[in-house]
Amino acid sequence: MADLAALREEQRAIAARVIAQDALTAAPRFIGGVDISCSRFDPTQRVHAAIVVLEWPGLTEVARAGISCHADLPYITGFLAFREVPAALAAFDQLAVKPDLLMVDGQGIAHPRRCGIAAHLGVMLDLPAIGVGKSRLIGTPEAPLGEAAGSQVRLLDRGEEIGALLRSRAHSNPLWISIGHRVSLATAVKWVRATSRGRRLPEPTRLAHEAAGMVRRAACG
DNA sequence: GCGACAG
DNA sequence: ATCTTGTCGC
Ligand SMILES: [Mg+2]
Numbered sequence: 110m111a112d113l114a115a116l117r118e119e120q121r122a123i124a125a126r127v128i129a130q131d132a133l134t135a136a137p138r139f140i141g142g143v144d145i146s147c148s149r150f151d152p153t154q155r156v157h158a159a160i161v162v163l164e165w166p167g168l169t170e171v172a173r174a175g176i177s178c179h180a181d182l183p184y185i186t187g188f189l190a191f192r193e194v195p196a197a198l199a200a201f202d203q204l205a206v207k208p209d210l211l212m213v214d215g216q217g218i219a220h221p222r223r224c225g226i227a228a229h230l231g232v233m234l235d236l237p238a239i240g241v242g243k244s245r246l247i248g249t250p251e252a253p254l255g256e257a258a259g260s261q262v263r264l265l266d267r268g269e270e271i272g273a274l275l276r277s278r279a280h281s282n283p284l285w286i287s288i289g290h291r292v293s294l295a296t297a298v299k300w301v302r303a304t305s306r307g308r309r310l311p312e313p314t315r316l317a318h319e320a321a322g323m324v325r326r327a328a329c330g
Numbered sequence: 331g332c333g334a335c336a337g
Numbered sequence: 338a339t340c341t342t343g344t345c346g347c
Contacts, residue, residue: 144337145337145338146338146339147337147338147339148338148339149338149339149340150339156338184336184337184338186334186335186336186337187335187336189336189337190336192337193337214336214337215336215337216336216337219336220336225336226336226337240336242336242337243336243337244335244336244337245334245335245336246334246335246336246337247334247335247336279347280346280347285336322339
């Protein structure tokens, strides 16, 4: 029983705090990937978060943290952050090396109230954050996306630019990139590309996904 | 009312 | 989100 109307208001308040201006003048030294895993048997009760920190430019791992905790909400479209952010914050606290930039599995401002998980987490930590979604929540591509790797198009919502689609690899579905906090869209796309290594997902998010699965299995979930 | 719907 | 090794196609 969640008070979705109250959560909606909370999202509007958080969205108002999002900064679309670049805080990343120089290259970030440490880049963190964030993802959450949950069991198919008990999807509403427990979540397992992982953050993997890579050092730029070698993308060598310098720290990681994983944590399991109770989820306050089941998954409800548009309210993902309330389910996953508490666990992500707990994992962040455990990190021996704090990232200068976060790449989060999910949308940033490409959200009905401009408050996807990457924006939500970025504002909570006041850290530069990028949303790296694997599918659409809202928005319309400005034009058909090219087939070649590296192709990109803007993602619009009622004429407003809310993100970009990036074909990170040929013959793969695109990434749905949007800003989370303290980055411009161009910078967000730039760092997704810079941290990609020939796979569909950029390394931070790919490794975080892998790590979260390990945390869940270790917890017998 | 109908369709869409991050993870 | 998750189930799962081999197999198919670019
Ligand atoms: Mg995820």
